[in-house]
Amino acid sequence: MKPNNGRGAGFNPPNRFERLHVEPLDEVEPGAHPPTEFFIDSSKSILAKNDSPDVPFTYSINPYRGCEHGCIYCYARAGHEYLGFSAGIDFESKIVVKRDAAELLHKEFLKKSWEPQVVALSGATDPYQPGERRLELTRKCLEVFLKFRNPVSIITKSHLITRDLDLLTALSARNLVEVVLSITTLDTGLAGILEPRASTPARRLEAVKVLSGAGIPTGVNVAPLIPGLTDEELPAILREAAACGAESACYILVRLPFSVKDLFLDWLRRNLPERAPKIVGRLREVRAGELSASDFVTRKQGQGKMAETIHNMFDVFCRRYGLSRSARTLSTAHFTRDFRQLRMF
Numbered sequence: 001m002k003p004n005n006g007r008g009a010g011f012n013p014p015n016r017f018e019r020l021h022v023e024p025l026d027e028v029e030p031g032a033h034p035p036t037e038f039f040i041d042s043s044k045s046i047l048a049k050n051d052s053p054d055v056p057f058t059y060s061i062n063p064y065r066g067c068e069h070g071c072i073y074c075y076a077r078a079g080h081e082y083l084g085f086s087a088g089i090d091f092e093s094k095i096v097v098k099r100d101a102a103e104l105l106h107k108e109f110l111k112k113s114w115e116p117q118v119v120a121l122s123g124a125t126d127p128y129q130p131g132e133r134r135l136e137l138t139r140k141c142l143e144v145f146l147k148f149r150n151p152v153s154i155i156t157k158s159h160l161i162t163r164d165l166d167l168l169t170a171l172s173a174r175n176l177v178e179v180v181l182s183i184t185t186l187d188t189g190l191a192g193i194l195e196p197r198a199s200t201p202a203r204r205l206e207a208v209k210v211l212s213g214a215g216i217p218t219g220v221n222v223a224p225l226i227p228g229l230t231d232e233e234l235p236a237i238l239r240e241a242a243a244c245g246a247e248s249a250c251y252i253l254v255r256l257p258f259s260v261k262d263l264f265l266d267w268l269r270r271n272l273p274e275r276a277p278k279i280v281g282r283l284r285e286v287r288a289g290e291l292s293a294s295d296f297v298t299r300k301q302g303q304g305k306m307a308e309t310i311h312n313m314f315d316v317f318c319r320r321y322g323l324s325r326s327a328r329t330l331s332t333a334h335f336t337r338d339f340r341q342l343r344m345f
Helices: 075-083 089-093 100-112 137-148 159-172 189-196 201-213 230-243 259-271 276-285 304-322
Strands: 037-040 057-063 094-097 119-121 152-156 177-182 218-225 250-253
Touching: 037 250, 057 137, 075 259, 089 094, 100 137, 119 137, 137 159, 152 159, 159 177, 159 201, 177 201, 189 201, 201 218, 201 230, 218 230, 230 259, 250 304, 259 276
Parallel strands: 037 094, 057 119, 119 152, 152 177, 177 218, 218 250
Antiparallel strands: none
């Protein structure tokens, strides 16, 4: 099992919104790495509003559109098509950057209409993907959260989050932050092809240990859980996360909307051809014969006996390792716009 040119996707499927699709005349040379390109997003607003009943936040921020981590299963791939790109290699190599994210967030919090509440960072693509090391858009947003004392919930697959320990510690001192590390597998080899440019599982667990050791509320999200491939690792992931200091856990079954389905099936064929029939069969088993689900009731945890078995197993091992299923309630009591009276940490 080897990463495909450092990317998760093996091709660029047609954009479902475009009438034309361009195919390259020349094949990419073996071992070549499609370069990452960055594009400027000139959006005039930064907070995305969510009204899905199974999503535990109303507003989210995504400083980046597209994600260089290249996770083959990522449902956010489908959103890249709204930008005129493909959900395939384009998603992980053409990154749209909201360089004014912090300034736009500052303006939102200044509005009298803003009611302090938890904002998710981020709701789709990873806020700590590789480009963040240089661009620091997420760090600048955290500075705004701290300045206004507005709570923030962060989910990432990257050890890079430990870079911002100073800001996270300051936020945590007023119960303004929680962090969730997404851990799909403990198998380094599998992670290398499943999530080619994300931090290794060991580095993510190390991040859990560093953050929790600093007193920052930290949990794990076993997501996505892929029946027939990673479901058997669920107990071990919860055990290791608890040993590193995680205080909470959750899981989400993989879902493969639109062309993400074709990308994932191609990935299986290239990397796990012998196991592919079993994995596809298990996916259909928890999705009523389909490979994805969009309804709010079952899209996160599936349906049927296998889905119920996974759910029960998760409950058993959460209790065994002392992991809560409930997210921490963050404070909105400290929100302020009166910076003259505000002491920065």
